[in-house]
Amino acid sequence: MATIQDVARTAGVSTATVSRVLSAPDRVSATTRGRVEAAVASLGYTPNLAAKTLRTLRTHKILVTVPDISNPFFSQVIRGVEEAASGAGYAVLLGDTRHEAAREAQYAAMLQRREADGLIFLGHRLPEPLAPMVAEMGARAPIVNGCEYSPGLGVSSAHIDNAAAAIAAMEHLYGLGHSRIGVITGPLASPISRDRLNGVELAATRRDIVRDLAIVTGDFSIETGARKAGELLDRPDRPTALFCFSDETAMGALDAIRRRGLSCPEDVSVVGFDDIRFAGYLDPPLTTIRQPTAQIGHEVVRLLLEVLSGGSALTRHVTLPHSLVVRASTASPRGPAT
Amino acid sequence: MATIQDVARTAGVSTATVSRVLSAPDRVSATTRGRVEAAVASLGYTPNLAAKTLRTLRTHKILVTVPDISNPFFSQVIRGVEEAASGAGYAVLLGDTRHEAAREAQYAAMLQRREADGLIFLGHRLPEPLAPMVAEMGARAPIVNGCEYSPGLGVSSAHIDNAAAAIAAMEHLYGLGHSRIGVITGPLASPISRDRLNGVELAATRRDIVRDLAIVTGDFSIETGARKAGELLDRPDRPTALFCFSDETAMGALDAIRRRGLSCPEDVSVVGFDDIRFAGYLDPPLTTIRQPTAQIGHEVVRLLLEVLSGGSALTRHVTLPHSLVVRASTASPRGPAT
């Protein structure tokens, strides 16, 4: 590995000049610059990142933590993050926290040790040990929240308008003639679950049929989706439609419907949330809310880089567009409402 | 951030002694060690990784590249990798290559610049620029291949026995009474596709019905799965079963079957490959080959750490156990063979 010393020697200049050519080319005369650049090229010189980091405190890495990387929604967001980060010259450090506070803390420590320039966390929990940092630095803390959004956290974020998305889903069902609707939420500790739930209730209130809502709490998983959907389907006043707060939950719901010998959408309509890559290939293809995963990934990186470049001192909450994707899992209910 | 100097001052020793307490405690007397440890604790000292890296050439990071992180099979393997790596004190740098040689090269350069101690690549392509490194260092090159396996590559790997797995799938179908079987492979550039194909042909040869095989080349994706399955289903001598080299391909196949008004498994049985987390929740639940994704992730990290610790000078190919998971997408064909 050629060092900056080698380049300096080859070009017949000092290391300071080489460094300047690389980071502030206009502070060096054209002829010298030419010689240095030639030396760099001929030696295949590339700066040692560890030395650079030691000196500048910049690692050129961003840490991304996620509750479960094998969840397709998150992995799609991560993909966008990786793309934006590598495009901006940053490497991505991946942390799978498995919803465990201990692992979150472990990665938080990496940030505190400055082993990464910033942290993007997907999911709703700001790792505990980071709270003082946010309190102290405010919007200058290099921490950004993706997908979720809690104003109280004090960090910037990128996400969709979850309440509006939920309203869109409900309106779609109401529009088809459903009134008795089952809702399987995510964990209520998560603000996006609460936002969606607010949307659900708002939509029902507008139509004055809040009491026709059957709301149960899930956790975004397939298994819980299946179980909770089962409970709803077994009620005497069975809902004619289910709105699930994730596509995985919806997959579980579809499974529960089939197991009971019912069919979707004839007996029960199902709406999911996320539009993961398989949503269109389920049976029936799933009506769902599309989240712009790649765009969320890009945006969250942009927000972080903005903080890192010392930009705005304000926390920003970027709302990205969602859309309702209507497929075959929703239809008008048969019977009275048809 | 406290530095080693601060600790040394607080404990009244030299930095050398502090360093020794941290990395070779038995070279320091018990009393001194005690004082140093107390100082470390009271200052909350934690070594600066950049400085350490600069001096030792060890980054404590491993680079993991993957053709598509949003592919659930890969993301499950990554999860295992992350778990094993963080357990061993390594951080994971994630590279999504998107099957693009340019991105592979970009990440290969990171390894060459020693920004990571080693590389784990999932997928079949050793990034081009790394070939010289492998040629030169042989088994000491800190590069390991996950999921795939090509002996010619010269690097260690962890994977299942793909030929045996394919044989198991075929035997399952033959055992049910199928003889006309359609096969949708992955890209043939990939050794695992070729291995699986060999298994398919071997199984057919044993039963002397190679000519009943209908083999088409896919690429593991849903869309291609749907298209290729469509082609097979539209043949005059329609296969009674399809063996798909990935679960996503199988999802596409199920879709194609439904679109033609056929049903699975009554008209056509389907076998997938991977057992991704949704496989059991498709309609019908998918019979498939389970790959031990977490275990592959762990193993591949173990292999890499072995190289990094200067262990064995031999490339090793670790075969992990697969299993056939029989669900509802396969049944005996109706008609003559029933």
Place this chain on the structure above:
DNA sequence: TCGCCTGATGTAATCGTTTACATGGCTAGC
């Protein structure tokens, strides 16, 4: 009693950058 060995610790060079400050040559203004 003396010298040697051993074990504990310190000194200081080193890893490869960046950057504050010093230097020296030139130009421009008077």
Place this chain on the structure above:
DNA sequence: GCTAGCCATGTAAACGATTACATCAGGCGA
């Protein structure tokens, strides 16, 4: 023709660890 100021460049001190080598004290054998 002289000086102030600027521009291009060099010098050298950090950044925070590790480690080869030096030093020193004490114990032990002859």
